[in-house]
Amino acid sequence: MYAIIVDPLSSGSEYLNELRNYAIKVISILSRRAQNSMKTSHLSDYVTEEEDFSSLLQNILDITQGEKILFCLPGSEIGVELAEKIAQNLKLKTNNKDFSKERLNKYLMQERIKHCGLNAINQFLIKNSTCEIPHFSFPVVLKPTQSAGSDGVIFCKNQQDIKNYIDKNFGKINKIGVRNNELLMQEFIAGTEFVVDLVTLDNHCELVALWEYEKILSPEGNFLYSSLKLIDSEHKYFNILLNYAKKVIKALGICFGPAHVEIMIDKDEKPILIEVGSRPHGGKSQAIMRECFGYNQITRTLDNIFKETKNFTYAPKKYGELVFLISQKEGKFKIFGRIDDIKKLNGYIDFFPFIAENEYLQSTKDLSNIPGIVMFAHESAEVVTNSVKKLRDLEKDENFYEIYL
Structure with a gap:
C-alpha cells in the first residue's frame, strides 16, 4: 500500500519517518513551486510535478502498479493545492472540494467564514x-x-x-x-494571538495543541514574535478558542488531516480568525508537541487513519515554549557565543540555529529571518518562564552573536 506526501518539507518531513512504522510505501512529490523556491536537499527520492498534470497522475499509477493508494496529504503550505488536486483526481479521501479556493486564498477565507456567521476581519x-x-x-x-x-x-x-x-x-x-x-x-486587530492545532477525520475533530504567541515591540515600532507558548485547558480562553476553531474548519470544509488555525482574541475578548493552514503546524512545533504530549499532529493524523484511535483529552505532560531569537546585530556571522550557557538553563531541550558561519546576520524583522529557536519544556511552568527570561538576558550580551569585524 502507498501514501502520497506532497512537499514533505519543514515539519511535514516527519510523515516520511512515521509512515515507515506502518510499513507503508511513500511517494514524495515535489511541486513546481517547491522546486523553484524551497530547500529540498533532505529529499533523496521524489517525483517532480510536471507542466502536464495528467503526466504526474500517470507517473503515480506507474509507480503503484495497481496497489492501493491510501491517501494524499500536504507536508507544507506550498503543497496544499497540489495535494488536494491529486486526491480529488485519484478519488481519495480529502477535504471538501467545494471550498478549495477558500482554504488557499486569505481574502476568500475571511469572506467564507463571515458568510457562515463567524467573526471575521x-x-x-x-x-x-x-x-x-x-x-x-x-x-x-x-x-x-x-x-x-x-x-x-x-x-x-x-x-x-x-x-x-x-x-x-x-x-x-x-x-x-x-x-x-x-x-x-x-x-489591525489589537489583542493576543493564539494557534489551535487540530486533526480531522470525517466528522471527528480533535485538539492536538493550543498555543499563545508572545510578542515584543521592535525599535522600528513593529511587533516581533518572541515565543510560542503551550497553554493548558485551564486558560481563560481555552474553550472559546477551541469552539471557534472547530466552527472555522467546518466552514472551510476541512475534514481530512491536520489543520493549523491562527486566531486573535481582540480587546472585547472575541475570537477573530487570522488565517488557516490545511496542513501541519510548521517550524519546530511538531518536535515540542512530541516532547510535551508524547505525540504530535503528524502521529495523531496517522493514528486516526490507521488505528482509528480518537483522542478526546487534552493533558500536556509538560509546559513548553519555543523561543525565537531576536538579533539587533548585523554583520558576517561567526558563532553563537553563549551556547554552553543556554544548554545549562533548566528545561532546555534543544537549539535550532538558522544561520551558519560566514553567512550574513540581519537584524530580526520577522519570523522569516530569526537566527534560531531554543526549545524549553518542563513539568513546571515557572521553570520554563524563568529560563526564558534568563535566555533573553543572555541574548543582550555583546558576545551572544559574534560577528567578524
Whole structure:
C-alpha cells in the first residue's frame, strides 16, 4: 500500500519517518513551486510535478502498479493545492472540494467564514497596483492573498506605507512560488494571538495543541514574535478558542488531516480568525508537541487513519515554549557565543540555529529571518518562564552573536 506526501518539507518531513512504522510505501512529490523556491536537499527520492498534470497522475499509477493508494496529504503550505488536486483526481479521501479556493486564498477565507456567521476581519482586496484604497483606521495589515508564515506581512501606518508596499510587492513571486497578482489589506486587530492545532477525520475533530504567541515591540515600532507558548485547558480562553476553531474548519470544509488555525482574541475578548493552514503546524512545533504530549499532529493524523484511535483529552505532560531569537546585530556571522550557557538553563531541550558561519546576520524583522529557536519544556511552568527570561538576558550580551569585524 502507498501514501502520497506532497512537499514533505519543514515539519511535514516527519510523515516520511512515521509512515515507515506502518510499513507503508511513500511517494514524495515535489511541486513546481517547491522546486523553484524551497530547500529540498533532505529529499533523496521524489517525483517532480510536471507542466502536464495528467503526466504526474500517470507517473503515480506507474509507480503503484495497481496497489492501493491510501491517501494524499500536504507536508507544507506550498503543497496544499497540489495535494488536494491529486486526491480529488485519484478519488481519495480529502477535504471538501467545494471550498478549495477558500482554504488557499486569505481574502476568500475571511469572506467564507463571515458568510457562515463567524467573526471575521474587515478587509479590502487590492486587485491592481493603481486601485483606489478605501479609508481604514491606521495601522493596517497588508499581505499576499496566498502565502505562508509571515512572508510579505507588514504593518502600514499611513497611505505612503501602503503605496510603498504595493509598489514593492504587487506582481512579485513570493516565498511559496505564487505571483502576487492580488494583495490584501486588513484592519489591525489589537489583542493576543493564539494557534489551535487540530486533526480531522470525517466528522471527528480533535485538539492536538493550543498555543499563545508572545510578542515584543521592535525599535522600528513593529511587533516581533518572541515565543510560542503551550497553554493548558485551564486558560481563560481555552474553550472559546477551541469552539471557534472547530466552527472555522467546518466552514472551510476541512475534514481530512491536520489543520493549523491562527486566531486573535481582540480587546472585547472575541475570537477573530487570522488565517488557516490545511496542513501541519510548521517550524519546530511538531518536535515540542512530541516532547510535551508524547505525540504530535503528524502521529495523531496517522493514528486516526490507521488505528482509528480518537483522542478526546487534552493533558500536556509538560509546559513548553519555543523561543525565537531576536538579533539587533548585523554583520558576517561567526558563532553563537553563549551556547554552553543556554544548554545549562533548566528545561532546555534543544537549539535550532538558522544561520551558519560566514553567512550574513540581519537584524530580526520577522519570523522569516530569526537566527534560531531554543526549545524549553518542563513539568513546571515557572521553570520554563524563568529560563526564558534568563535566555533573553543572555541574548543582550555583546558576545551572544559574534560577528567578524
